[in-house]
Amino acid sequence: MDKRGTTTTFEPTQLGYAILGLLLDEPRSGYTIRKIFQQTAMGEFSSSPGSIYPALKRLDVHQLIEEIKGVATTRKSTSIYRVTKQGKGQFLDWLRLPINRRDITHAMKSMMLRFGFMSQLPVEEVLVFLQMFERETRTYCQELESFLKHQADALPLLSKLALDNGIRGYRAHRTWATRAIQVLETDHA
Amino acid sequence: MDKRGTTTTFEPTQLGYAILGLLLDEPRSGYTIRKIFQQTAMGEFSSSPGSIYPALKRLDVHQLIEEIKGVATTRKSTSIYRVTKQGKGQFLDWLRLPINRRDITHAMKSMMLRFGFMSQLPVEEVLVFLQMFERETRTYCQELESFLKHQADALPLLSKLALDNGIRGYRAHRTWATRAIQVLETDHA
């Protein structure tokens, strides 16, 4: 499992990457992270201590984050974490992961989590992400549309409607990607 | 926990409800269910034996399904399950659950799973579902749009784009619901 003495590779969960992203923005405490999950649009993540503190400990053990000692906080019971060099590397690798069919059919939330943190990357790489995203949603849309067209008579009404809902959703994602690319290219120029 | 001697209420997982829905369509074996998850659009569920068989056992223990004995199958090692009266009741209750904000922000997949099985309900009740769904997506869309409008200058570009993606997604769901209501009402008349 190991390569040249490095510890076994550790793959953070979605929650782990979300925490890494927040800590990369600036060092924070577990409690601060909890409040962000409670109060902002990142509410999809649980803010319960039973999820955050063990997740922090895992990231710490695997040296993706580290506790900052001796920082001036009002409360001594507070521990502030920052992302290590290794942690930042693994986070950026995650942001740059290629996008495949399965990602858009089964891991759309993860895709959007990644996009939300892409201020860490140069615009060129955000564009690469969006282009992969656009390509996958476009081809998947086409397949769904073609399937609906050819099976229209064989499918029960509710099934057709359910499929239509899926198509509309992916179409919206695709249109968004196309527009986002335009916006970023204009902004970049 | 108990009421008048009935066993503690058991809440199936998403996978449990998916299995109930398939078995309500017609009695099947675990293996058949696995093949459906592997080969159809229900691929979001794992087809691994480690998930299906324990799920079947849980549903069986809580008497939401039961094994059909002595059915003519080619293989004697196959066990076929059917939904019990109690199981059907609980499944229909689940289909009829009200829809709130949290359902559309955090449980959209569950909403669509429910819709996919609504051939079990009379059209009137499907329409009730769609109307609740339309109302929640509409108000949520409006809030997101209003937020984007007022915060436009304060938000970083990528955050604006991420928010735009969310809005477009919910708008697509909303438009779909409106159209689905029309289609069902026309069809029903």
Add this chain to the structure above:
DNA sequence: GTACACATGTAACCGGTTACATGATTGC
């Protein structure tokens, strides 16, 4: 001094994932 917000931790439970194991039936 006491109530409240700040701040962290952990133990029990549950279910999904992975991997392994087993046996029955069919086709060649």
Add this chain to the structure above:
DNA sequence: GCAATCATGTAACCGGTTACATGTGTAC
């Protein structure tokens, strides 16, 4: 008789959920 497919089961692991427990600093 042997491979492939059919068919079920289970043990180890992992992480999220819930609930409980604990202690600190501040405001009144």
